[in-house]
Amino acid sequence: MTSHDARQGAHFAFTDRWGGVSTLPYGELNLGGAVGDDPVAVRENRAIAARGLGLDPADVVWMHQVHGADVAVVTERQPVGEAPTVDAVVTDRPLVLAVLTADCTPVLLADPVARVIGAAHAGRPGLAAGVVPAVVRAMTELGAVPARIVAATGPAVCGRCYEVPAELRAEVAERVPAAWAETSWGTPALDVAAGVRAQLAAAGVTELECSPVCTLESTDHFSYRREQRTGRLASYVWLDS
Structure with a gap:
């Protein structure tokens, strides 16, 4: 159900689509609460995923994601059904x-020395808007040091598959040159993960593990571009207690 990596006391975990209670088109382990799935099934899936990682579901902080670059500093457990719009x-x-x-x-990040963690949702708009440098800045304001940060990126559509119009590629690549890509069939594309890697490196974060999974190619993972009406994967970061 979930891949889990631990480095220097920091934990990074990534779900696939299996092991939950949702029915098609969200089958099985849909963790997204805003895609049309039964809210009861989503809550149960979130509990299944957390327990499978040895976590208390009440300790998990979610976001209402809007493809921007805003960052929230979280200081306490999240009330059920509430999430910051960031x-x-x-x-x-x-x-x-x-x-x-x-x-x-x-994008998952942790400074185990400062005991500061961060997580970001980097789609095409968020990448261009600077959500990655923004989350690193917010972590440093809590005492993290970029050179100490260990990071990981999870399953995502790859640059060989993420076809976009030529003008959109040019617009994003003007801000993030590393995102310029071409599909395997020779048309304009974007490589968001490559753009994330470049932005992290520019921010001083050099210890990064990247998932090799392309969500569009993998039937074990949800892909909006492949299915439109589908579930959501979750990626988690936490520190040893």
């Missing part, structure tokens, strides 16, 4: 941060 969250408390995606790039 595309990145940071905390220095013993919480778990989560990102929802179905092709966009989830």
